[in-house]
Amino acid sequence: MRRSFPIIVCFAFGIVMLAQFFIPSGFSSNVRSEITDWAQIIYASALIVGIVGLMKYHAIRISRRSDGWFYNLITILSLVFMAFIGFAFGRMDGSPFMWLFNYMMAPMQASVFSLLAFFVASAAYRGFQARNAEAVLLLASTVFIMFGIASVGNSIRPFSDIAVWILNNPSMAARRGIFIGVGLGTIAVSLRVILGVERTYLGKE
């Protein structure tokens, strides 16, 4: 019962959504709207379950004083503080909630991502060896695009045309081949999930 009922539910909603694509009638789009509402609410609840799970994980590490528990305390405190400020004083423009967003959260997040520029540079220097034919072709393509699109080469006729040509032809063809492979794989896995053959999402029994 614990495994068969969820599988029946998954089969029912999967088949309905699959059939709905082919049925344009009013009833069919109402069914779709209803299911999409439910899926949205389930997903939002899953987000909040994930957050509660994360808080539980941090709380355990604090209670056990495992190494680095002080940082877990910082995370919990800032999480509760941000949530309190948001629920208590609203989240409209100009609220303290948005102040924390604009002057603490956004700049730090942007800085974490900008670290990547440094790692790309050090990787380009120390890790980028043309060790075989494939790597040579990859490096050539990388340099052509960097020079022809983002750098000085962009304003020199042949370079930018070659770069745009690479992007729209060979590179696009390979990406299309990957899409077809991924498309077939996703359809196969989705069919197996709906038909109850693929059950990893239910977890080990």
Next chain:
Amino acid sequence: MDIGFIYNYLIASERLGIWIAAVLTLAIYSFLYKDNPIYRFAESLLVGLSVGFLLVVTFETTILPKALEPVAADFGRVFVKGQFGMIGSFIWVLVPLVLGLLMFARFLPGAGWISRISLALYIGFGAGASIPANMQSYILSQIDGTVRPFLTINNLLATVNAIIILAGLISTLFYFYFSKAHTGAFGMAARLGTFYLMIFFGATFGYTVMARISLLIGRLTFLLRDWLGVIS
């Protein structure tokens, strides 16, 4: 003395905000020297703030208006104003809320499996919606896009490009074909597929470098212009 007064007087000043943002930016950049407590502090603070932000926004924009308010409204009509005709709508609106609450069953020992019902509904919905979308957009449209240019072969460049794309697509598919060893003519076709893949990965990495550098430009512009005022 409510938070409003303190907020308006002290924290609202933009200068103070920029200083705090700059200090936190440098705290993150201290990781470049080495992994240190200042960085770990800033990162833990960031994780807490962003998860807190997600909690508030998700609750207030989806859970409240889509799940709780309709139930409260119907509850009011049926049980407070006595419009018993609305019982059907009340039950119907209750269903998504219950499905959402089932997800929390994971925290009850032994009742974890109940949350799988909602999870199964969501995964069934996702799979059912993605099958036709994938077939239409990832397969049929891609075939159409590759074959259609051959209808309007008017100049040499268009012909060459159409052939290059067709050859690239077929050889890439050969590379991802696992039922035959890469030997002989078939091996050569698959190797041609690798060359196309390398050009794609190279182009992607070239663009990745551009993206990452733009992020660094954004932060340095903030530090040099908004904080230090060195540039206009």
Next chain:
Amino acid sequence: MDFWDKIRHLDRRVIFILMVLGVGIPLVTRIGLPIRITPDVRRVYDFIEGLNPGEIILVSYDHDTGTLPEMIPMSDAILRHAFSKDLKIVGMALRAEGSGIGRQNIRRIAGEFGKEEGIDFVFLGYRPELTATILGLGSSIGRVFPKDDRGFLIEKLPLMQKVLNYGDIDLVISISDDDTPVYWINYANARFQAKIVPAVTAVMATTFFPFLNSHQAIGMVAGLKGAAEYEKLIGISGSAGRGMDAQSIAHLVVIGFIAVGNLAYFLGRKK
């Protein structure tokens, strides 16, 4: 450890300092390198330029705060172009942080053009699930977003009375730092024939060329370079244009790193 081995194992921090100089110096000095317009950005500009006043663009903020420096210049340039042509903007977000950024960005640019919220533009807010939201907008926007971001009922907003679903939307722009625009293409374009423009970070650019080739997307703005091109098309000198000088020089530095790194690798190995 001969010379080339030392070069090859250069301390990371030396490379980091060279990067800061490579980006910082051009930011301080103004070089003003020319920018060439690519066909994909021009197609977006021409499409919006071809719209008549009062027509409606849906702008969806599908990104986090981490990629702000690429997303904001694109959003500014496209919104300025749309408002200058008296087009109506319906804003929304499929990411929580994107909703915080998009809301402030639309109101800031709308303020510059004296546009009124509820009449000239609307911000619907955030919905977490991609497939459900994009499919939901196909039947009725009011059902997915009963209220706008300020909590006003959709029926009460003059702009939203003319917008029921994709049928009334002339263009969908997904400003995103991941593959969310593919969901817009797979569900909004494939099922409802909505016209899609991915405005993406440069990282995601190569993912969308197959969709441009098969006309599932009508054009694309990619990275700071795309934003700089769009700024040039609408004739303003925005932040992206200024950033492109630093971008050009920094790329030469990275290309230099690749060259020296490989030189050290081959010469070091030769001994």
Next chain:
Amino acid sequence: MNRLLSAILFLLVLFGRSYSFDLHLADFPNDDGTRIVIKWDSLPPLELANINPETYNHERAVDSPDQFVPVSLVYRSDTTLSAVDERLERGRVYYYRLSYEDSATVWHSNIAGPFSPRENWYNINRTNVLIGILITGIMVGFFILWGKKGKSFYLRPIAGLVALDEAIGRATEMGKPILYSSGRGNMQRPASIASMNIFGSVAEKVASYGTPLIFPNNDPVVTAVAQEVAREGYTKAGHPVQFNPDNIYFVTDSQFGYAAAVDGIMLRERPATNLFFGTFEAESLILAETGNSIGAIQIAGTDSSIQMAFFIVACDYVLIGEELFAASGYLSGDPQVVGTLKGSDYLKIIIIALLVIGAALALFNLTWFVNLFVTG
């Protein structure tokens, strides 16, 4: 009889334009019954031949043909000879007419109707999607069932996997540990599941040699699964005692914290072999570059095409795109995974055939074949 009538009508249109204007209606195909198509044979009608107005008013009346309301403009130049009225209500009755008005003349066409739009129960334009899904389902289902009945399929050798055995041998000879990482993916991601299959077989291979296998992790759930998979691998190899769960541990869930921690392990433990299989994001840059600097043999496989570019250049061997999933099928022999691979293979052959035939027919300007792939 019917064909004769339309032929006469056709001749009339061609030669003598002396027939009366006829507006007629049709149901909009493949819709939810909210649209009606109005059609006419040609403009201008006889009465307005001299004025030949540029636009006409397309008008609609509901329930009874008296109050007509303008709906949209119809242009003389419109070659489709039709217009669509939308957002109607199913079951209501509608009437339509074209009209033209100026200071001198007022003209109304014949009233077309009563007509109520019909709901369609199948969208013909999407038949190709249905056929595609059925073929995919049948092919994949067939190979999975055949595989479950015990048929073993041939899968071409994957370069990355051949190198995997050499790399494990190298670490054993040098008596140095092997470092394994599945990146940042959570347990639901297909790439993480594939990575667990590969990790299981690596554990099995390493068990008999006793080479230390270190697996610092970024996700608590994946850590638990990895410990289970490794224990199974060691017991299958007959060395359950050798299994040391402490080598598989959760480090942190922060992206760069994880990268810095794994770098620290690399510089301390000096592993001879680094294996990166799973979902990687930007931290792949740091891991593979440090691995490069300590001279380890590195093999990687990921589903993210952005990180793949970097792994290709920084690592010795790489599983590209679907090869990661093929490898997990290869090693685990799970009929579902292998069946899907075989099914996809033959579907790719069909797609390649369609591409070649399509291109050939397109050269001869036969558009009907290309239009088979267009969906409404």
